[in-house]
Amino acid sequence: MIRIAISYPKTKNNNPTEQFDMDYYRERHMALVEINYLPHGLIRWELDIPQIGLGEPPVFAIGYLYFTNLQEMKNAFKQAGSIVLADIINFTNVTPIIVVSEITIMGGSHE
Template structure:
């Protein structure tokens, strides 16, 4: 009996591991009722943007201020406009996905100076911010 258990134990462990991994792949990050903070950096003549600094320093700093309220964040780099030859309307767009809008406001107001003073390290663009409530998430399998 114990030999049979020892024989099947690695198989059961493998099946459990595969089951956990599959569940992780299928669980969505976005959920209705979450909030999305979108930070847009309009592209214009003379505008500069250091994507490396934004990715490695600025966004992680702000994410740290948001703490447990932050679900995840994303960064987009503009590469073109409507057609491949059109200049992108935005040099970059950052997104913070958060659970609670009041906690977000409190965290940003407490660290406002640090956030604003860091702009000069990566851009000369005045960002445009929009806060949205995620109303619907649809996944296409």
């Protein structure tokens, strides 16, 4: 299984020019992701919305996209990636960090 993690980092000095519209991200951007990537192999998506616990979170949010394999992920990005990526400017001026990983071991409950 392939997981893409897209994180939106905060600068260490909490730059006031950084903008992130959580409502838009959660409600509109992720709907756009789903509409465009589901037909091309997206299995599911998740969002992490950091909470203040042990200090200020270093990111605004982290999104996760899951695909069966690397080829499906590449196909989804080829077919619809430009639409999804073009929407980023509608909710943030932060450059996301994108990491593509292969999930090889999972523990815990397997529902």
